Amino acid sequence: MQKFIQDAKTGNIDLVDHTHKAIEQAEKINKEYRYITAWADAISRAEELQKLAKTGKATGKLFGVLVSAKDNLCVKGVETTASSAILKGYKPLFNATSVQKCIDEGAIILAKTVQDEFGFGGFSINTGIGIEKPLNPHDKKRTCGGSSGGAAGLTQKANFPHLALAESTGGSIADPASFCGITGLTPTYGRVSRYGLIDYANSLDKIGTMAKNVEDAALLLDIISGKDDHDSTSQETHGPTLVDTASAIHGLRIGIIPETIGEGLDNGVRKAVTTALYKLEQNGARKIELSLPVSMKYGLATYYTLAMSEASTNLAKYCGMRYGASDQLSAPYNEYFTRVRTANFGEEAKRRILLGTFTRMAGYRDAFYKKAAQIRTKIIQEYAEAFNKVDVIITPTMPVVAPTFDELKKLNPLQNYLMDVLTVSPNLAGIPHISIPCGTSNGMPVGLMITGPHFAEHKIIQVAKAYGA
Amino acid sequence: MAHKFTTDAIIGLEVHVQLNTKTKLFCSCPTNVAEPNTAICPTCLGHPGSKPVLNSKALEFATKLSLALGCTIAPTAVFSRKTYFYPDLVKNYQITQYEVPLGSHGIIILDIGKLIRIERVHLEEDPGALIHESGATLIDYNRSGIPLCEIVTHPDMHSPAEAREFMKKLLNILGYLGLFDQNTCVIKADANVSIREKNYERVEIKNITGFKEIERALTYEIERQKQQDVRRETRGWNAEKGTTYTLRLKETEEDYGYIVEPDLPLFEIDPNWIRAIKATIPELAEARAARWVSDWKIDETDAKIIAANIDVAELFETIAKKIDPVFSSRWVRREILRLLNDEKKELRETQFRAQELIELFKLLIDKKITDRIGQRIIEQLAKKQFSPAAYVKEQNLVMVADENTLEKICKTIIEQNKKAVQDYKNGEEKSLMFLIGQVMKQTKGTAAPNVVKELLKSLLA
DSSP, rough: HHHHHHHHHHHHSHHHHHHHHHHHHHHHHHHHHEEEEEEHHHHHHHHHHHHHHHTTTOOOOTTOEEEEEEEOOOOOTBOOOOOOOOGGTTOSSSSSHHHHHHTTTEEEEEEEOSSOOOOOSSSSSOOTTTOOOOOOOOOBBBBOOOOSSSHHHHHHHHOSSEEEEEESSTTTTHHHHHHHEEEEEOOOTTTTTTBBBSSSTTTTTTEEEEEEHHHHHHHHHHBBSOTTTTTOOOOOOOOOGGGGGOOOTTTTTTOOOGGSSSSTOOOHHHHHHHHHHHHHHHOOOOOEEEEOOOHHHHHHHHHHHHHHHHHHGGGOOOSSSSSSSSSOOOHHHHHHHHHHHHHHHHHHHHHHHHHHTTSSSTTTTIIIIIIEEEEEEOOHHHHHHHHHOSSSSEESSSSSOOOOOOHHHHHHHHHHHHHHTTHHHHHHOOOOOEEEEEEEETEEEEEEEEEOOOTOHHHHHHHHHHHOO | OOOOOOSEEEEEEEEEEEEEBBBBSSSOBOOOSTTTTTTTTTTHHHHHHHHOOOHHHHHHHHHHHHHHHTTTEESEEEEEEOOOTTOOOOEEEEEEOSSSSSSSEEEOOOTTTTTEEEEEEEEEEEEOOOETTTTEEEEEEEGGTTEEEEEOOOOOOOSSSHHHHHHHHHHHHHHTTTTTOTOOOOOEEEEEEEEEGGGOOOEEEEEEESSHHHHHHHHHHHHHHHOOOOOSSEEEEEEETTTTEEEEESSSOOOOOOOOOOOSEEEEEEHHHHHHHHHHHOHHHHHHHHHHHHHHHHHHHHHHHHHTSHHHHHHHHHHHHHOOOOHHHHHHIIIHHHHHHHHHHOOGGGEEEEEHHHHHHHHHHHTOOOOHHHHHHHHHHHHOOOHHHHHHHTTOOOOOOOHHHHHOOOOHHHOOOOOHHHHHHHHHHOOOHHHHHHHHHHHEEEEEEEEEEHHHHHOOO
């Protein structure tokens, strides 16, 4: 990646020609695997950058690199729908801060990548009405994972220098990274500005990165990090840049949660993860058994309660009045809103609106929404205490390898939600985690998830590098 | 059903005040009046990906108002989403304060000594404005995101007049704090009203603008409730017709599904910041008037009227510190306020300054000029600044009290107005006033009226 950027800056590479070829390849991948929902004008941008290179004015840490953005990230003038029919045709008036920061570093925005509608799912099978589901790059009968499925698939398949902006609410970066066999880096909540992110659950949404290796994922995260006046929940980051983090493992305390590698886990996944742990121990890490009872028992329920409560308010604005899908306007307004919403929201979006509305209604609010908020605080405390004893926590990312579409059809919604059991707790606590490939099971990639305390991205990166990702 | 209430009518108010910040509550769009749908951005239009950022000035203004109303300030400002679907509400939820209001436990005291408790003062965003025009409904989103302060009272008012007085006092405080511009900002109230005859079944009247309308609407509604069956409902107020009408029945309490606004952090409120804001609150009208009455022995009505407007009050205080406060208060109330009232002007729209007025009042107190000349000079001082003393000298307007001079003039006037003289002698008192007027006219208003009166009386005796 660094060599490519250097060559692009000095004009050793014909950036326009390179971009043409990359688009051609991406189009071919897309035809086969359906990762892309909309294309940005990459060629114009490449021409613009080429001129800079020719006049010796090329600058930026991502000069000439093609960056894809998950469909829920606003890209000015490029159709942005969070893969929902209700936003069909919507072209944002501004760039998301994370997108703008890439552009400021010389990146070329390539395309928008497909996802579960508004992020509602872990398998990219809940794409909006009329939007095709992406296929796993290793086996087209299987899911990419989700919700950042398109981003993960494209990252795996692209043979040109490419980085992906993805987003996680309850595991939407780690999950598809694991299923597609790439690196997915989810930062601390607040590290990256959410300005320009189409909200799923604002208190949980985190923009992160995907790449073929840890170093590139770290490079992109460095660029998009930092306090933004447009997002009051964003924070300034301190400390060294992540891309320079060196591999280190000797003497590090690795927390293991026994039940995450116990029953219910796919045997192949267990084998890959225990092998990885063994390798880290061989290199000088110390394994410490941890118990996180609150997170393990209540994480899923807490996550879904909070996420759906917030989601049901976020989706209220989509009513066919000001942007996106619309219909013949007619009074009374509530019937019109209902008509547009009924026709354009997918099944899972409707389910989450109903459940999320229920959990915040008078009479249920205390038992669900407020209780969940209290448990989240407990889970944050539980992790904080755990990180007094260990430096990082390692678990499998997903309990299984990418399921086939047929297998997924047999799952009811609850079994479907259970697949998130390992990813939701770090997401609830807002702590950074990285999923890296650690071998295969039945030929499908297995993901290893390394989790660290708030704003300790460098720790999870040094362990990931020590593993050799 | 047993009630704790015993009075004929129970009234509680929810008042919405537009705060006069320069920019909106959660974005940097301007708040001043503009062409429809021009003061808008992705945030106040609720576009996907936009995020609210709190305008700290609005928080400061709302805190100032809360403090002036005697409220306790919450240690943190927390915002919530209130979800309901309506075409003027861009996100279909409103960012407001729910569980913890910014201010609570405030008070306004009516003149008869009755306490009206203020339950809460909180900040929220205004929705856009629906405009019904020639059969169509148009929406202006310029208003979307304008900061509003909501003031909720306990049901402590018992008559429309009390509600009016409450609103008037509130407006006065807002004016004193400089938070509210009467020309551009809007104050609206929702009133809850119930009467004993109907077992205090509660009716809410929405969107009443201004304190006079509050009294009208409540007077109408109480009369209506006496004559009709009362249902629990929300009614609208038609100011043109002077009637209320059903908007919707309240069979169940509305459920807004409040959640904490996750795009905004909790704002810790520093006690030092509160102290600093408190220090900027001026002495309010009632305290000022009371002080004038006790320290300067000013007529209570004059004091209240002068204190009602902070600019006039400040002007008066400056003058009264230099010269006779009682004299000054009469002239400020009778001449300056009358003039402002007649011309429908704010003090700052005139040229009045303490410096010239002090000079003028001194001339009056020292009997250097007549009241009539004084009035004339005040009218001119409203338009431009000049030295009244120099002007009097220049224009030869010094009061003439010399009996010899005035006697000559009086005699001439008697000569020239034989009919009036005859009428006076026949017992018509007002003919004397006419004759005095003629002398004043002859002397361009400089004749001392009491001297003229005595002279005429004796000449005609």
